[in-house]
Structure formats: structure tokens, C-alpha cells
Amino acid sequence: MIVFTCAGCDASLTLPVSQVALPAHAHQKYGHELLPVLMEPGTCAVNPEPSGPPWRRWEEIGAEEAEARGVYAPVHALSYGPPGAVAVALGDVRGTVLIPERCDGLCCGLDSRNGPNLACAQCGHAVATLIDDCSYWQVVWLDPRAVRLFDVDAFARRVLSWEELREQPERPPVEPIGAWSPVWEAAVSVALAHLLAASGGARVVVPDGPVADAFRPALDALLPAEPPTRSLALAGPGLPATVSDIALVPQHPQTGETWSSGTEAAVPLAADVWMYMAFSRNRRLRPASGGLPDGVYRDDPPPPLPSSPFRLDRQMFLHALARLPEVRQPWLRAVYDDVQDRRSNLPFWW
Numbered sequence: 001m002i003v004f005t006c007a008g009c010d011a012s013l014t015l016p017v018s019q020v021a022l023p024a025h026a027h028q029k030y031g032h033e034l035l036p037v038l039m040e041p042g043t044c045a046v047n048p049e050p051s052g053p054p055w056r057r058w059e060e061i062g063a064e065e066a067e068a069r070g071v072y073a074p075v076h077a078l079s080y081g082p083p084g085a086v087a088v089a090l091g092d093v094r095g096t097v098l099i100p101e102r103c104d105g106l107c108c109g110l111d112s113r114n115g116p117n118l119a120c121a122q123c124g125h126a127v128a129t130l131i132d133d134c135s136y137w138q139v140v141w142l143d144p145r146a147v148r149l150f151d152v153d154a155f156a157r158r159v160l161s162w163e164e165l166r167e168q169p170e171r172p173p174v175e176p177i178g179a180w181s182p183v184w185e186a187a188v189s190v191a192l193a194h195l196l197a198a199s200g201g202a203r204v205v206v207p208d209g210p211v212a213d214a215f216r217p218a219l220d221a222l223l224p225a226e227p228p229t230r231s232l233a234l235a236g237p238g239l240p241a242t243v244s245d246i247a248l249v250p251q252h253p254q255t256g257e258t259w260s261s262g263t264e265a266a267v268p269l270a271a272d273v274w275m276y277m278a279f280s281r282n283r284r285l286r287p288a289s290g291g292l293p294d295g296v297y298r299d300d301p302p303p304p305l306p307s308s309p310f311r312l313d314r315q316m317f318l319h320a321l322a323r324l325p326e327v328r329q330p331w332l333r334a335v336y337d338d339v340q341d342r343r344s345n346l347p348f349w350w
Helices: 065-070 180-201 210-222 271-282 314-322 330-338
Strands: 004-006 043-050 055-057 077-079 082-086 094-100 119-122 127-132 139-142 148-150 203-205 229-232 247-252 267-271
Touching: 004 203, 043 077, 094 127, 139 330, 148 229, 180 203, 180 210, 180 247, 180 271, 180 314, 180 330, 203 210, 210 271, 229 271, 247 271, 314 330
Parallel strands: 203 229, 229 247, 247 267
Antiparallel strands: 004 148, 043 082, 055 077, 082 139, 094 119, 119 127, 127 139
């Protein structure tokens, strides 16, 4: 377990937390409503990329400098803030006060436009950025230049096995109100970028089911309809071995480890989304009531139905694709440019 302290005075700034993988939707900006918390209580995650101000536009940076940063296609701007910001849950933060002159936001709360907006209550040193505005996942980002970490003698969160992850609560694709889950939209959009890179520009054949529902419309729109083709299949814990050209495999939410499928081309997908795709058809059904024939079974309660077609998150897709070296291939760069310039007919949130 880790406790973060102020680099200026050593005052404790968090409760003990365990490090987990950075969620795929950590940088998602979604809709205009208030989103829930990004991190579970008692956890933290490190963003390896630079974050926060100052920002530099692509015209100032150029392709060579961007590639040295691991960005291989044009983006609006890149952060030149410090790498290694640490995400923690709001309720795990202690000993901080707001910096009034940095408490700006777009609508309903605070964002990160002015840099750190939380200071150490003991010494006044700026240490973190609280984000709770609409469209953003609620989180506190600790400034890596302003904090230190200490190992503490506390009960550490045990890393779950792949089999134990199957017993965790499911992440259904549709929210109770009928809206698509933003976590699903972010996870599928990131995986789609990796899937396109793995395809080599060939048509990808997807079997019917949840994988097809999420990926097939985009793949059919972005890849050629004629042969050659490559096959895609789910692979991972609890599934029988299958033969496919590309395997869609789970990524462990705590360690960030990707399931080893033995397939040369493996595409990672957030584990909670992968688990639902792999096992949702195995859910337990109950005998129907209300005058239906004997032997009829159904979900109880029935799963919510979506109020609109599934949409991909354009910004999450572009963010992931720009950071894959394969995007330098002419065909994939053309896909990137079409989506970035909004010329694509894909079902994206714009």
C-alpha cells in the first residue's frame, strides 16, 4: 500500500492506496452530464504521458518531435506538463484546500485548465488537480513534482486471478436509463484502433454476437469488403481454444496485463467489457411467470434496452490510433484523417 505525502512538508495527502492499471476511459470527455468517479476507493493509477499545461499546438511541434513522444499522427495539441500524474479517488484525498484563483471550469464544477487547484493544507504548496466538472470523470490528479510516495504497512489489495475476475459484477453495455455505457464506448473505441492496426488493412470477419454488435459496423465501414480476410474471435480465460487470425483478449484491470492467447495478433479490451461479451449468454435465467407457457425462461429483471444505436467515442479512437506506429501506413493514416476531419460515416459521438 502507498501513501502520498507533500514534497514540501511531508504531510499526508491520501489514505493508503494500491496501484492499479489506468482505466481505458481515464481521458474521456463525454456528453454534458455529471459522470461518476474514475477510480475505485483505495486505488491509484499513473498516467505515463505528460499531462496538464503548458500545451503546444501541432504546428509548433512537428512530426519528428511528436514521434519522439510516441505520437505518430497529427493531434490538435500535446501537453508539455510532467509525466506520471497519479489519479486517486476524491474520497481518498486528505489534508488539502482549494486554491480559489484556480477554481475555473466550463459549467458545473472544476476542470484542469489552470493547473493544480488543490494545495497542501499545512504548507500551502500546490499539489493536485481536482476535476469534477460535467463531461469529465471525477478524479484528483496528484502532481508528480509536488508529492512523494511512501510504502506503508497496511493490508494490500490482493490481485485477482483471471478466474476471480469472472465473478466480479458485470459491466452491461446499457445503463438503466437506456443510454449506452460511456465505459463501453471508450473501451470499444480504443480496442477498435488496435484492431485496425492488427488487420493490416484486410477485411475482418466477426462472428455473430456481442463482438459483432460492437465492432462489425465500424469494421465494415473502414475496411475493404473484398478478400483477403482475417478472422476475429474472443480468446481468454474460461473460453475453449479457437483458431483465428486476431484474438480479442482481456486486459487485467489491476495489473494492466494482457491475456496471452498464443495468437500472433492480440487486441486488448478492458476486462469488464470483455467478460460481458464472453459470458453474457451464460447468465442465469428464471422461470417466466404471468401466464407464459411452462418451460419458458427469461431474464428477471429483463436487461435495459438501448434508446439509440451504439456510438463510438471519436476522441478516444483518435487518441489511441495516433499513438500506434502502424498509423504511419498510408491506408491507416487515411482512416485517421477521415475520422479526424469528420468525413467518415461511422457512428461516432462528434
